[in-house]
Amino acid sequence: MKKLSIRESFALLFLIVGMIGVSIIKFKLDPQTPLLLAITLLIVWGRFRKHSWEEIHDGIQKGVKTGIIPMIIFILIGALISVWIASGIIPSMMVVGFKLLNPSFFIPSVFLICAVVGTSIGSALTTVSTIGLAFLGMGIAMGFTPGLVAGAIVSGSVFGDKMSPLSDSTNLSAAIAEVDLFKHIKNLMWTTIPSLVLSTVLFLFFGMNKQLATTNQVVGLTKVIESNFEVNWLAAIPIVFIFISSWKRIPAIPTLLINIAVSIGLLKINSPTVKLSQISSYIQEGYVATTGNEIIDALLSRGGVQSMMWSISLIILALALGGLLMEFKVIDTVMSPISNASMSVGNLILVTALSAIGVNALVGEQYLAIVLPGNAFKKTYKQSGLSPLALSRVLEDAGAVINSLIPWGVSGVFISTTLGVPTLSYLPYAFFCLLSPVLTVISGYTNIGIKKLETTTL
Numbered sequence: 001m002k003k004l005s006i007r008e009s010f011a012l013l014f015l016i017v018g019m020i021g022v023s024i025i026k027f028k029l030d031p032q033t034p035l036l037l038a039i040t041l042l043i044v045w046g047r048f049r050k051h052s053w054e055e056i057h058d059g060i061q062k063g064v065k066t067g068i069i070p071m072i073i074f075i076l077i078g079a080l081i082s083v084w085i086a087s088g089i090i091p092s093m094m095v096v097g098f099k100l101l102n103p104s105f106f107i108p109s110v111f112l113i114c115a116v117v118g119t120s121i122g123s124a125l126t127t128v129s130t131i132g133l134a135f136l137g138m139g140i141a142m143g144f145t146p147g148l149v150a151g152a153i154v155s156g157s158v159f160g161d162k163m164s165p166l167s168d169s170t171n172l173s174a175a176i177a178e179v180d181l182f183k184h185i186k187n188l189m190w191t192t193i194p195s196l197v198l199s200t201v202l203f204l205f206f207g208m209n210k211q212l213a214t215t216n217q218v219v220g221l222t223k224v225i226e227s228n229f230e231v232n233w234l235a236a237i238p239i240v241f242i243f244i245s246s247w248k249r250i251p252a253i254p255t256l257l258i259n260i261a262v263s264i265g266l267l268k269i270n271s272p273t274v275k276l277s278q279i280s281s282y283i284q285e286g287y288v289a290t291t292g293n294e295i296i297d298a299l300l301s302r303g304g305v306q307s308m309m310w311s312i313s314l315i316i317l318a319l320a321l322g323g324l325l326m327e328f329k330v331i332d333t334v335m336s337p338i339s340n341a342s343m344s345v346g347n348l349i350l351v352t353a354l355s356a357i358g359v360n361a362l363v364g365e366q367y368l369a370i371v372l373p374g375n376a377f378k379k380t381y382k383q384s385g386l387s388p389l390a391l392s393r394v395l396e397d398a399g400a401v402i403n404s405l406i407p408w409g410v411s412g413v414f415i416s417t418t419l420g421v422p423t424l425s426y427l428p429y430a431f432f433c434l435l436s437p438v439l440t441v442i443s444g445y446t447n448i449g450i451k452k453l454e455t456t457t458l
Contacts, residue, residue, distance in 0.1 A: 349444030
C-alpha cells in the first residue's frame, strides 16, 4: 500500500463533496442516494489501495457508533412531539403565542425567545422540537414563509446552545482547547454579540411581511385549536420539567423518557377515554389532526417514531462515509500539513474555520468538527503565540454552529425532519449561523478580541 498523498486526498474529497452537492442542489435528489454513491466510490477506492474488508467494516462501525445516542434521542423526540400535540401542549403554546406576540415583530421575537430558551436548557435540538415547532405553526398561520420562520428558530436555538454552560458542544470546545468553560463563553461574546445584533436587525427587516393574516383569521385559527384540543395551564408542566432537567444536568434520554410518560399522563387527564392502543399509535405513527381546518391539520399532524426513520437512515449513511474517510486517513492526510504550516494569525484562524466547516460537510458530525481541527491546530496556535481561547472560539463559531446548515449533518437532518422545512430552504435565513464563522475570521484579520498567550485571563 503506497503512502496516501495530499493531492490524492484532496482529489478524492473534492470528488465526493462535488458529487453530493450537485446531486442535492442541482438534481434535487434525496441525500441518501449520493451518499450511497459516495460510500461505494470510497469502498472501491479503498479496495484498490489494498485496504481489507475488515478495515472497511471497522471504519463504517466506528463512524456510525458516534451517532447511536443522537439517533436514540431522535426516536424519543419523535414520540415526544406526537404526545405533546395529542395532550395539548404544543396547541397551548400556539394559542398563548397568538395572543401575546405582535405579528409585526414576530420573526425577531421568535429568534430572541428561542435564544433565551436555548441558553436556559443548553440544547438547540430540544428548543427546535418544542417551542420551535409551536413557533413554526404560528408563523405559517400568520402568513410567513416556512424557511424564514425556521431560520429564526434555528438561529435562536443555535445561539442558546453556543452560549449555554449546559451545552455539550460548548463544553467540548473548551475541553479540547484546554480552557476554562466560563472564560471560553465570555470570549465568545466578541463574535456572538455582533452576530446577535446583526441577526436581530435582519430578522426585523425580513419579518416585515405585508401578506400577513388578518386579526380575524388569527382569531379564527385560535378558536379552531381551542375547540379541538385541551388548552389549559397543565400544558406548562412538561415544559417546566425540561428546564428543571437541564439545570439538574439529567441526560437527554432519561429526560425525554420521563417527559413522554408525564405527557401521556396529561393526555389521560385531558382525554380519560383515550385507549392505550391509540396512544401507542401516536407514539409509533405520529398524531394526525382532524379539525377540518387545512392549515391547523397540516401544522399539527406530526411526530411519531416512524417520522424519524428517514433522518436516521441519512445519518447512518453520512456517519458511515465519515468513518471510512477517517479509517483511510484521508482527512488526517489533508489536515496534517495545513496545521503544521507557518502562517499569519488571520490565515491561521481562516484555515481553522474552513477545516471545521469541511469536517462538518464531510463527516456530518459536529463533535468531530470540533475535535479534529482542535487537536490538529492546538500546537500551531501555541507556536503562534495565541491563547487557547482563540482556538476554542473558532471551534465553536465554525464547528458547532455550522452543523445545522449541512443537509446530511446530524443537526441539519434532525431540524429539517422535525420542522418539515428542507435545510436549503431555511439556510439563507439562518443569519446567526452564517454570520458566526464570518465574524470569527474577520476578528482574526483585524486582531479584535484575539487573545495572546500572555493575556489568557479575561
